[in-house]
Amino acid sequence: xxxxxxxxxxxxxxxxxxxxxxxxxxxxxxxxxxxxxxxxxxxxxxxxxxxxxxxxxxxxxxxxxxxxxxxxxxxxxxxxxxxxxxxxxxxxxxxxxxxxxxxxxxxxxxxxxxxxxxxxxxxxxxxxxxxxxxxxxxxxxxxxxxxxxxxxxxxxxxxxxxxxxxxxxxxxxxxxxxxxxxxxxxxxxxxxxxxxxxxxxxxxxxxxxxxxxxxxxxxxxxxxxxxxxxxxxxxxxxxxxxxxxxxxxxxxxxxxxxxxxxxxxxxxxxxxxxxxxxxxxxxxxxxxxxxxxxxxxxxxxxxxxxxxxxxxxxxxxxxxxxxxxxxxxxxxxxxxxxxxxxxxxxxxxxxxxxxxxxxxxxxxxxxxxxxxxxxxxxxxxxxxxxxxxxxxxxxxxxxxxxxxxxxxxxxxxxxxxxxxxxxxxxxxxxxxxxxxxxxxxxxxxxxxxxxxxxxxxxxx
Amino acid sequence: xxxxxxxxxxxxxxxxxxxxxxxxxxxxxxxxxxxxxxxxxxxxxxxxxxxxxxxxxxxxxxxxxxxxxxxxxxxxxxxxxxxxxxxxxxxxxxxxxxxxxxxxxxxxxxxxxxxxxxxxxxxxxxxxxxxxxxxxxxxxxxxxxxxxxxxxxxxxxxxxxxxxxxxxxxxxxxxxxxxxxxxxxxxxxxxxxxxxxxxxxxxxxxxxxxxxxxxxxxxxxxxxxxxxxxxxxxxxxxxxxxxxxxxxxxxxxxxxxxxxxxxxxxxxxxxxxxxxxxxxxxxxxxxxxxxxxxxxxxxxxxxxxxxxxxxxxxxxxxxxxxxxxxxxxxxxxxxxxxxxxxxxxxxxxxxxxxxxxxxxxxxxxxxxxxxxxxxxxxxxxxxxxxxxxxxxxxxxxxxxxxxxxxxxxxxxxxxxxxxxxxxxxxxxxxxxxxxxxxxxxxx
Numbered sequence: 001x002x003x004x005x006x007x008x009x010x011x012x013x014x015x016x017x018x019x020x021x022x023x024x025x026x027x028x029x030x031x032x033x034x035x036x037x038x039x040x041x042x043x044x045x046x047x048x049x050x051x052x053x054x055x056x057x058x059x060x061x062x063x064x065x066x067x068x069x070x071x072x073x074x075x076x077x078x079x080x081x082x083x084x085x086x087x088x089x090x091x092x093x094x095x096x097x098x099x100x101x102x103x104x105x106x107x108x109x110x111x112x113x114x115x116x117x118x119x120x121x122x123x124x125x126x127x128x129x130x131x132x133x134x135x136x137x138x139x140x141x142x143x144x145x146x147x148x149x150x151x152x153x154x155x156x157x158x159x160x161x162x163x164x165x166x167x168x169x170x171x172x173x174x175x176x177x178x179x180x181x182x183x184x185x186x187x188x189x190x191x192x193x194x195x196x197x198x199x200x201x202x203x204x205x206x207x208x209x210x211x212x213x214x215x216x217x218x219x220x221x222x223x224x225x226x227x228x229x230x231x232x233x234x235x236x237x238x239x240x241x242x243x244x245x246x247x248x249x250x251x252x253x254x255x256x257x258x259x260x261x262x263x264x265x266x267x268x269x270x271x272x273x274x275x276x277x278x279x280x281x282x283x284x285x286x287x288x289x290x291x292x293x294x295x296x297x298x299x300x301x302x303x304x305x306x307x308x309x310x311x312x313x314x315x316x317x318x319x320x321x322x323x324x325x326x327x328x329x330x331x332x333x334x335x336x337x338x339x340x341x342x343x344x345x346x347x348x349x350x351x352x353x354x355x356x357x358x359x360x361x362x363x364x365x366x367x368x369x370x371x372x373x374x375x376x377x378x379x380x381x382x383x384x385x386x387x388x389x390x391x392x393x394x395x396x397x398x399x400x401x402x403x404x405x406x407x408x409x410x411x412x413x414x415x416x417x418x419x420x421x422x423x424x425x426x427x428x429x430x431x432x433x434x435x436x437x438x439x440x441x442x443x444x445x446x447x448x449x450x451x452x453x454x455x456x457x458x459x460x
Numbered sequence: 461x462x463x464x465x466x467x468x469x470x471x472x473x474x475x476x477x478x479x480x481x482x483x484x485x486x487x488x489x490x491x492x493x494x495x496x497x498x499x500x501x502x503x504x505x506x507x508x509x510x511x512x513x514x515x516x517x518x519x520x521x522x523x524x525x526x527x528x529x530x531x532x533x534x535x536x537x538x539x540x541x542x543x544x545x546x547x548x549x550x551x552x553x554x555x556x557x558x559x560x561x562x563x564x565x566x567x568x569x570x571x572x573x574x575x576x577x578x579x580x581x582x583x584x585x586x587x588x589x590x591x592x593x594x595x596x597x598x599x600x601x602x603x604x605x606x607x608x609x610x611x612x613x614x615x616x617x618x619x620x621x622x623x624x625x626x627x628x629x630x631x632x633x634x635x636x637x638x639x640x641x642x643x644x645x646x647x648x649x650x651x652x653x654x655x656x657x658x659x660x661x662x663x664x665x666x667x668x669x670x671x672x673x674x675x676x677x678x679x680x681x682x683x684x685x686x687x688x689x690x691x692x693x694x695x696x697x698x699x700x701x702x703x704x705x706x707x708x709x710x711x712x713x714x715x716x717x718x719x720x721x722x723x724x725x726x727x728x729x730x731x732x733x734x735x736x737x738x739x740x741x742x743x744x745x746x747x748x749x750x751x752x753x754x755x756x757x758x759x760x761x762x763x764x765x766x767x768x769x770x771x772x773x774x775x776x777x778x779x780x781x782x783x784x785x786x787x788x789x790x791x792x793x794x795x796x797x798x799x800x801x802x803x804x805x806x807x808x809x810x811x812x813x814x815x816x817x818x819x820x821x822x823x824x825x826x827x828x829x830x831x832x833x834x835x836x837x838x839x840x841x842x843x844x845x846x847x848x849x850x851x852x853x854x855x856x857x858x859x860x861x862x863x864x865x866x867x868x869x870x871x872x873x874x875x876x877x878x879x880x881x882x883x884x885x886x887x888x889x890x891x892x893x894x895x896x897x898x899x900x901x902x903x
Contacts, residue, residue: 052474052478055834057834081496085489085496092497126825127813129823130533132763138758143723146722147695353755420753424760450768450769451887
């Protein structure tokens with residue numbers, strides 16, 4: 001058996017559709033003309049000095065300089081407006097406010113686009129600029145260790161961190177019958193090299209051929225893509241990445257296909273359907289897709305061990321934000337003593353790289369991504385994008401190879417960012433992160449500990 | 461006149477043109493009524509940046525405004541206020557206030573006291589220009605406090621200010637030389653940095669200029685990694701060996717240990733004490749950096765406001781609080797933040813970003829991009845770095861110190877305290893403010 005280090009082949013894939021630049025730059029033409037005239041006299045016609053511009057990024061690099069600023073080059077450093085308060089005005093581009101929706105914020109969209117275009121980890125100077133903690137994922141920090149490393153090899157040790165996870169069911173121990181054959185307590189496990197799957201696309205995109213790009217990208221990444229049955233009817237073979245998503249009414253048709261998927265996902269729990277799938281395809285991992293908060297007792301009793309729990313695209317569940325819902329179901333399985341035999345995949349509200357390790361800390365084995373995939377492909381939300389059934393996303397016309405590379409890049413960037421988190425903790429594999437809330441710090445707890453004695457503080 | 465002379469003259473003219481325009485802008489913007497619309501963020505709103513520019517220009521806190529006291533981040537220092545005494549119980553305006561703190565609380569080794577409860581954070585040669593390092597060192601000398609080299613070596617021009625320069629030893633050991641260790645009154649071991657805890661340092665290739673590479677004994681234009689962690693440290697005992705090593709080279713130096721803020725930061729603090737540190741420097745996660753992954757800045761390790769009381773109380777419970785100086789950094793922006801950090805349990809604080817803002821930083825986050833900072837701060841580009849004249853920069857930083865000292869004295873007077881050391885750990889003098897609706901957007 002040979003060793004293969006997992007590698008995601010990121011490559012530049014710049015935006016294909018126009019994207020609103022961050023800033024608008026307005027220059028007073030009269031003011032600029034008068035400045036130039038003054039400087040011509042002041043510098044005695046030395047045009048090198050006169051035309052030296054206060055921008056390093058090329059905003060005034062066009063043939064007529066500041067008379068036609070190139071706002072798409074502006075990075076918002078504000079040097080021009082600091083130097084010339086009466087002449088240059090730099091302001092946020094209001095068109096950016098139309099990106100994303102109330103949950104998937106414009107800054108979040110920008111970040112995902114950068115990640116999809118480059119495959120790189122976003123790096124910036126200066127400190128954190130945002131809100132102090134906050135609701136949802138933002139009220140959680142991950143831990144670090146001052147001295148512990150995944151390994152002392154390599155530059156930081158993170159080259160040796162495993163992001164592999166197991167999807168499926170693995171009994172706590174093997175049992176044998178009288179002839180030393182396993183009695184059916186079999187391992188049904190799919191090993192994925194990263195804890196990220198692709199979730200189904202919204203209904204409005206199911207006829208656009210986007211599944212092919214998702215499947216290609218998932219195949220390239222050696223992960224899985226969940227695709228609704230109605231988008232698969234014409235398929236003659238099963239890509240290794242395919243996970244058919246079937247409603248009970250469609251199972252008859254599914255079982256007629258000649259190909260064999262490694263995993264099937266049922267829409268909602270149905271004991272009869274589960275039994276038929278298990279019987280027809282005994283090697284196949286059968287997962288049930290249910291909303292967070294729905295009871296899982298019955299599927300567990302019937303032997304189902306793989307769950308895809310779903311929140312809406314804004315991370316809302318019947319019992320609050322998805323972070324709490326994950327912790328609840330994970331803790332319940334731990335309490336029952338069957339967490340190790342169960343796989344939890346989660347979806348909904350995961351829109352940034354940091355959400356993935358946080359969701360795993362809360363208790364998931366892996367995540368199935370939804371809206372970030374569309375944003376990576378430069379899909380534009382039209383209105384609020386809350387559910388797969390109701391959201392409308394306008395997708396650009398793009399080449400499939402471009403789309404595949406964008407998704408590969410996104411995953412490359414997100415995996416690398418996960419390695420940063422794991423490396424900082426000194427963890428050597430992502431499987432050890434699952435449910436490790438001791439590796440996290442929660443704002444409510446920290447505030448209570450730090451500010452509990454301070455007058456006016458009310459514990460939330 | 462040779463071509464080279466002509467080029468030099470042109471560069472001087474261009475530098476002068478932009479320098480004058482920038483300085484004019486720094487003084488004009490604070491008084492214009494409305495800030496630049498694209499300036500600022502929740503941690504450093506535009507009003508706070510402009511108020512810092514104003515303080516760096518005048519040396520006094522702004523009158524009639526609270527913009528210079530806090531940000532809009534809705535948490536941490538921005539949710540803390542003070543329980544002022546009734547006016548009659550406050551100390552008289554003009555009464556003497558002692559802002560000094562000791563940096564060595566152990567019974568052995570040299571006594572070093574700084575007259576204000578802060579010093580400058582480590583910023584390496586490479587992440588900032590030599591001009592900026594000099595400006596900070598000159599201000600530190602003027603105020604009798606310190607600045608730190610960061611991990612990038614010790615330019616010869618700093619030797620003149622060596623009594624006020626902390627030399628840093630970090631995991632890459634860049635620029636660490638016996639001569640500079642011997643020259644230092646304080647040696648700082650950097651285990652981690654708040655903005656990128658557990659990730660080590662990374663100087664991008666564009667910034668590793670010939671002079672930076674020479675200082676770091678590396679190859680020009682090649683990225684430099686300062687790997688995390690110290691590969692020789694696995695335990696408090698290993699930690700102790702580091703301190704012993706530094707004390708062997710320079711027996712008179714105090715040793716500072718810079719760490720980040722993990723869950724067990726309190727245990728780290730105790731470990732640092734038993735390793736022999738004189739100063740524990742805790743750097744919170746919202747601190748500054750020349751370049752760091754965004755995911756790290758926002759998500760890894762806890763903000764400093766939570767770490768300070770945790771460390772303070774644990775050191776108290778271990779009975780060693782008065783044997784080690786705790787300095788806090790990572791988001792200290794104002795004199796009010798300084799007072800709040802001390803009230804939460806720190807002895808003093810360490811300033812970084814606020815000094816850069818005083819010298820013109822707009823917090824645009826482009827420190828690492830291309831040639832570096834367009835204001836000549838976080839760059840080693842030979843042209844851009846000329847935008848900061850060290851004497852001008854020192855005056856700006858010094859003025860900010862002056863404004864902070866006045867404001868901090870006012871805070872103490874209003875709390876009825878005549879010494880800053882009396883404020884330490886006085887959470888009973890703080891109030892937790894209700895949530896405010898309506899905050900600025902992050903651009």
